[in-house]
Amino acid sequence: MPVRLKKFIGTILMILLVVVYAVLATAYASLHLAEASGWIHLVYFFFTGILWVVPAMFLIRWMETGPKR
Template identity: 65%
Template sequence: MPVRLKKFIGTIVIIVLVTLYALLATTIAVGFLGESSGWVHLAYFFFTGFLWIIPAMVVIKWMETPPRRERR
């Protein structure tokens, strides 16, 4: 697969990932942390703020791998 196509697909995947992850994390926070203290909210959003990096790193690593050479 050409590098430019991989980067385009990876960019779209990361945008979708971040959007869905933010919606999910916020929905969970509203559902379970409504009556919690500010420190619990801070800890939750600190943790979830860094957690999305793991799948994004996998996508970026895939985007940066060079294309395989085709056998002729």
């Protein structure tokens, strides 16, 4: 697969990943953490804010690999 096509597909997937992840994390917090204290919200959003980096890291690594010979 050409590198330009991989980067285009990866960019679209990255945007979808961030949007879907943000919606799901916020929906979960709204449903399950509505009555929790501010500290629980702070810890939850800190970890969920960092957690999306893991799949993004694998996606970026895939985007940067060259074509197979």
